[in-house]
Amino acid sequence: MANPVLANRLAQVGFIVRDVEATKIKFAEFFGVPVPPTCDGGKYEVTGTTVNGEPAPDANCFMAFFDLENIQLELIQPNGVKSTWQDFLDEHGEGIHHIAFPVKNTDEKIKAAEKFGAVCVQRGKYGGGNGEYAYLDFTKDLKCLMETLESY
Secondary structure, three states: OOOOOOOOOEEEEEEEHHHHHHHHHHHHHHHHHOOOOOEEEOOOHHHHEEEEEEEEOOOOOEEEEOOOOOOOOEEEOOOOOOOOHHHHHHHOOOOEEEEEEOOOOOOHHHHHHHHHHHEEEEEEEOOOOOOOOOOOEOHHHHHEEEEEEEEE
């Protein structure tokens, strides 16, 4: 069997929402779990966020995470500045934004994804600087955005 382009195990499903505080309460009720804390995406000095290859110092969001038995659910409320999160909200409204895969060597995975036909639309480090992510647009062929998650 050939090597997967990204990975063959899902880590996360990400939703774009207008109000992370209200939405996380409803998801907590639905899953029967405690309401998780909200965090922001971190400071640009740490994240180094790029959108379509350009520095995006003001792109940020509020997030809440549910660690379920078999997958993590992420809620993302964009801050109104150009980003893949805000673009999705503006174009599609609330809903599933991406599926994410745990990877090693983000650079290699981005190259493999680009060879497959994807475009890297946003990239940065986790807010704590302990990993990095990349959003890859596979919508032409695979009908969705995918995210790589590399924890250090």
